[in-house]
Amino acid sequence: xxxxxxxxxxxxxxxxxxxxxxxxxxxxxxxxxxxxxxxxxxxxxxxxxxxxxxxxxxxxxxxxxxxxxxxxxxxxxxxxxxx
Amino acid sequence: xxxxxxxxxxxxxxxxxxxxxxxxxxxxxxxxxxxxxxxxxxxxxxxxxxxxxxxxxxxxxxxxxxxxxxxxxxxxxxxxxxxxxxxxxxxxxxxxxxxxxxxxxxxxxxxxxxxxxxxxxxxxxxxxxxxxxxxxxxxxxxxxxxxxxxxxxxxxxxxxxxxxxxxxxxxxxxx
Numbered sequence: 546x547x548x549x550x551x552x553x554x555x556x557x558x559x560x561x562x563x564x565x566x567x568x569x570x571x572x573x574x575x576x577x578x579x580x581x582x583x584x585x586x587x588x589x590x591x592x593x594x595x596x597x598x599x600x601x602x603x604x605x606x607x608x609x610x611x612x613x614x615x616x617x618x619x620x621x622x623x624x625x626x627x628x
Numbered sequence: 629x630x631x632x633x634x635x636x637x638x639x640x641x642x643x644x645x646x647x648x649x650x651x652x653x654x655x656x657x658x659x660x661x662x663x664x665x666x667x668x669x670x671x672x673x674x675x676x677x678x679x680x681x682x683x684x685x686x687x688x689x690x691x692x693x694x695x696x697x698x699x700x701x702x703x704x705x706x707x708x709x710x711x712x713x714x715x716x717x718x719x720x721x722x723x724x725x726x727x728x729x730x731x732x733x734x735x736x737x738x739x740x741x742x743x744x745x746x747x748x749x750x751x752x753x754x755x756x757x758x759x760x761x762x763x764x765x766x767x768x769x770x771x772x773x774x775x776x777x778x779x780x781x782x783x784x785x786x787x788x789x790x791x792x793x794x795x796x797x798x799x800x801x802x803x
Binding site: 551571575576577578579580583585586587588589590591592593596598599600601603604605606607608609610612613615616617619620622623624626627628 | 634637638641692702703704705707711713714717718719720722727730731732733734735736737738739740742743745746747749750751753754759760761762763765770773777780781782785795796797798799800801802
């Protein structure tokens with residue numbers, strides 16, 4: 546099938562900055578389920594590579610370099626979608 | 629850190645982590661004060677919309693320069709609340725915003741205050757680089773995701789104020 550415009554643009558942005566994407570079916574547990582149920586396409590994405598998963602755990606942290614790299618990744622994705 | 633924008637981004641992240649939006653009694657009002665002043669700083673439109681008793685959403689909007697009303701918008705969603713903590717198990721205070729060896733500690737550092745700040749700091753940089761958006765971007769901050777979203781996103785999505793956003797595509801947390 547033909548990919549949607551938003552997936553094409555999202556993927557293009559990731560390719561531009563050489564980030565590898567593993568796509569998975571998202572667990573139906575976050576707010577994006579309400580969006581999808583109402584017909585709004587949604588991707589679940591948090592730019593946190595090289596980070597132990599500590600959601601809901603103690604000593605939850607994010608390294609500042611990963612955090613700052615994430616801003617650059619969003620710049621690329623947002624530009625791809627809105628410009 | 630290399631520059632002033634990086635320092636600003638980390639400082640805003642730390643400030644947001646220090647606001648105790650922890651279930652079951654999140655301090656949402658302090659978060660909305662923070663977001664409103666953030667909107668002013670970035671010159672974004674700010675709306676605070678009531679979705680239930682003591683429950684609101686905030687929308688920080690970067691308006692398109694394209695006048696076409698039909699152009700669908702980009703929605704960048706994040707939730708404000710975080711899950712509870714067992715503070716005695718933490719090496720550093722979960723609401724202290726401490727940075728140790730480059731690691732920014734705090735409840736919400738991954739889920740998902742990082743993402744809310746990253747959206748806004750990305751917009752700061754694009755504005756500084758003089759980008760002109762062809763689509764409007766809405767950064768939406770919602771309550772109560774961690775308790776199922778029924779009193780947050782689930783309410784808001786049924787409202788005219790949501791429909792008026794004319795959303796074409798959305799990003800939300802992943803892992």
